[in-house]
Each structure stands twice: as C-alpha cells, then as structure tokens.
Amino acid sequence: MNGVEVARRAITGITGREPAEVRPVGGGDTAAAFAVRFADGSSAFAKWAPEKMPGAIDAEAASLEWLAEPGVAAVPAVHGHDSSWLVTEFVPSTRPTETAAAGLGAALARLHASGAEAFGAAPPGGPADAWIGLAPMRNEPTADWPHFYARHRIEPYLRSAVERGAIDRDGAAVISRVCDELDDLAGPAEPPARLHGDLWSGNVRWGERAWLIDPAAHGGHRETDLAMLQLFGCPQLDHVLTAYQEVSPLADGWRERVGLHQLFPLLVHAVLFGGGFGAQAVAAARSALAAR
Structure with a gap:
C-alpha cells in the first residue's frame, strides 16, 4: 500500500469522510504531509509522525488547541487525530504584507x-x-x-x-x-x-x-x-x-x-x-x- 492510500485510510478513519483527493506536500523534517480535498470542495491538511517520535502527534494537537483557546491568534483547527496522524484545517500561503x-x-x-x-x-x-x-x-x-x-x-x-x-x-x-x-x-x-x-x-x-x-x-x-x-x-x-x-x-x-x-x-x-x-x-x- 502506497503512502497516499495509507493517508487516505487514516484520514477517513479520523474524520469519517472519504477524501476525493490526497496529495503529498512538503511537511518539514518531522513528518509526511498531505493536502486533502473532500467531495464538497472543502480541504484539510494531514501529517504523519513515525514511531520513533512517540507522543509527537498528541503534543502537536494539544499545542494547537491550547494556542487557539484564547481566540487571539490564527491557528489551524484540529479536525481529529490518533497516535500517528493529525488532520487539521488547511491554510494556504501568500506573500506577507x-x-x-x-x-x-x-x-x-x-x-x-x-x-x-x-x-x-x-x-x-x-x-x-x-x-x-x-x-x-x-x-x-x-x-x-x-x-x-x-x-x-x-x-x-x-x-x-x-x-x-x-x-x-x-x-x-x-x-x-x-x-x-x-x-x-x-x-x-x-x-x-x-x-x-x-x-x-x-x-x-x-x-x-x-x-x-x-x-x-x-x-x-x-x-x-x-x-x-x-x-x-x-x-x-x-x-x-x-x-x-x-x-x-x-x-x-x-x-x-x-x-x-x-x-x-x-x-x-x-x-x-x-x-x-x-x-x-x-x-x-x-x-x-x-x-x-
């Protein structure tokens, strides 16, 4: 099973939604990362952390939720996670102003x-x-x-x-x-x-x-x-x-x-x-x- 298919199954299991498209993207040096599109046109971002990094996904999910809690900074919403996969809101990037x-x-x-x-x-x-x-x-x-x-x-x-x-x-x-x-x-x-x-x-x-x-x-x-x-x-x-x-x-x-x-x-x-x-x-x- 290739990486995209593994990601597709994990995203479906976490969100309860079958992605229409899963595309690998750059995810930094810690994980495999994927841009996700659903049938209704909505999007998400998914990343995977290897077994050699136990607790990494739990830590990041908790971090995102804690930073978002005051409502003062823009932080991607957490759609769900398990011990290996994190699915969040997709944030496009443009030039800084x-x-x-x-x-x-x-x-x-x-x-x-x-x-x-x-x-x-x-x-x-x-x-x-x-x-x-x-x-x-x-x-x-x-x-x-x-x-x-x-x-x-x-x-x-x-x-x-x-x-x-x-x-x-x-x-x-x-x-x-x-x-x-x-x-x-x-x-x-x-x-x-x-x-x-x-x-x-x-x-x-x-x-x-x-x-x-x-x-x-x-x-x-x-x-x-x-x-x-x-x-x-x-x-x-x-x-x-x-x-x-x-x-x-x-x-x-x-x-x-x-x-x-x-x-x-x-x-x-x-x-x-x-x-x-x-x-x-x-x-x-x-x-x-x-x-x-």
Missing part, C-alpha cells in the same frame, strides 16, 4: 498574555515528553524561568551537542556559565507566557492574516518566541515587533537578551544538524554574557 505582520505582532502579544500554569507546563492534555523538530523536548513545570531554561532548554541539548562533537569543551564552558548566571542575565521577572515554542519564520503561514503552525507549545518566557522569530529572518519583522510593543511593551534590555533566548533553538540545531550551529550557539552565549 505589512498589515498581516502587524496583526501577527498584536496577536502574539495577546497570546503570550493569555498565560500558562507554570514555566515548562505542557498544554492541557499534552504529554510532558514532546518534540521540537526531530529532537525530544521535556515539558516540566518549574517555579521560575531561569531554572526551567537552564535545566530543560539548555543543559540537555548542550550535553548532546558535546557528545556529537558539535561543541567543544571550551564552548561548552561558555554556555555552562550562562546557566550559572541566568538569574542575573534573565532581566526582570515575568509571569509564564503561552508560547508557540518553535516560532521560526517557516512556522508562520502568510495570508490576509498570519497563521501559526507546527507549534511546540509550553509555558515560557515571551522573549523566547520573539527571539526565535528573528533567528533565521522573518518577513516584515519590524512591523511584527512594533505592533507587539504597542500591545504589550517588552522589558528594558530585551534586545540585548535576544542571544540568550536564541541559545535554545541554536543548541537544538547543533544537535540535529551539527555544522556551524554549535559555533553560533557559543557566540549567542558570549553575547548574552557580554550584554549584562
């Missing part, structure tokens, strides 16, 4: 302000052991952000990056120093924000408004989402940040803390892809220490 970017900034500000139970809290119904891309990610409620960020977002990936040779001993010492000094580096204390959690520019779909897709949601620091959005370049970024600030101004010094918050996704990339990401992570750690 200033209006959509400003809307994204305002929506993110309100989404973050919707809050979370704790730093490191998983979405309601979501597993503690989740994923960011192909890397496992632990969501563990923690009393304060510096402790959470060091223990669950820096240290596990630093260990793996060192084991894989992506970061040498000297670089690891710099990053460990960041963990030791996070109380001084973190800036003013803030309540836990409701984060998308993997907000690089590829997880924003542009249309009349901007949609948030492929989340790794959890309770965290709002500057982490914004720093990740800046990491690989985001269209109309200035309009996103300006609109965010108009709704919910960021604490003084936030620009100097961008490297601190980019340290987590850079370490994830160092673990997954090696190359220059280890060096970039060390550079981000040095910038965080220098910005104090």
Whole structure:
C-alpha cells in the first residue's frame, strides 16, 4: 500500500469522510504531509509522525488547541487525530504584507498574555515528553524561568551537542556559565507566557492574516518566541515587533537578551544538524554574557 492510500485510510478513519483527493506536500523534517480535498470542495491538511517520535502527534494537537483557546491568534483547527496522524484545517500561503505582520505582532502579544500554569507546563492534555523538530523536548513545570531554561532548554541539548562533537569543551564552558548566571542575565521577572515554542519564520503561514503552525507549545518566557522569530529572518519583522510593543511593551534590555533566548533553538540545531550551529550557539552565549 502506497503512502497516499495509507493517508487516505487514516484520514477517513479520523474524520469519517472519504477524501476525493490526497496529495503529498512538503511537511518539514518531522513528518509526511498531505493536502486533502473532500467531495464538497472543502480541504484539510494531514501529517504523519513515525514511531520513533512517540507522543509527537498528541503534543502537536494539544499545542494547537491550547494556542487557539484564547481566540487571539490564527491557528489551524484540529479536525481529529490518533497516535500517528493529525488532520487539521488547511491554510494556504501568500506573500506577507505589512498589515498581516502587524496583526501577527498584536496577536502574539495577546497570546503570550493569555498565560500558562507554570514555566515548562505542557498544554492541557499534552504529554510532558514532546518534540521540537526531530529532537525530544521535556515539558516540566518549574517555579521560575531561569531554572526551567537552564535545566530543560539548555543543559540537555548542550550535553548532546558535546557528545556529537558539535561543541567543544571550551564552548561548552561558555554556555555552562550562562546557566550559572541566568538569574542575573534573565532581566526582570515575568509571569509564564503561552508560547508557540518553535516560532521560526517557516512556522508562520502568510495570508490576509498570519497563521501559526507546527507549534511546540509550553509555558515560557515571551522573549523566547520573539527571539526565535528573528533567528533565521522573518518577513516584515519590524512591523511584527512594533505592533507587539504597542500591545504589550517588552522589558528594558530585551534586545540585548535576544542571544540568550536564541541559545535554545541554536543548541537544538547543533544537535540535529551539527555544522556551524554549535559555533553560533557559543557566540549567542558570549553575547548574552557580554550584554549584562
């Protein structure tokens, strides 16, 4: 049985509707993905996660539902899922506009302000052991952000990056120093924000408004989402940040803390892809220490 037929059967089982068309599309590095059309002309999107990623579909479904719950950000509706397949609303993509970017900034500000139970809290119904891309990610409620960020977002990936040779001993010492000094580096204390959690520019779909897709949601620091959005370049970024600030101004010094918050996704990339990401992570750690 080919992949399209497997997808067709899974979609039918989950939605109770027989697709008229199932077409493979790009789905990132974590899954097989399919555009779906039903006989009535409506559409959907389906993705599959392999057995080597247990809990990935449950985590994403819970993330999407949690981000959608406040009604402030555009998030694809979840039509249904099982342990291997997720079926959601299909979101087409067009060119980004200033209006959509400003809307994204305002929506993110309100989404973050919707809050979370704790730093490191998983979405309601979501597993503690989740994923960011192909890397496992632990969501563990923690009393304060510096402790959470060091223990669950820096240290596990630093260990793996060192084991894989992506970061040498000297670089690891710099990053460990960041963990030791996070109380001084973190800036003013803030309540836990409701984060998308993997907000690089590829997880924003542009249309009349901007949609948030492929989340790794959890309770965290709002500057982490914004720093990740800046990491690989985001269209109309200035309009996103300006609109965010108009709704919910960021604490003084936030620009100097961008490297601190980019340290987590850079370490994830160092673990997954090696190359220059280890060096970039060390550079981000040095910038965080220098910005104090």
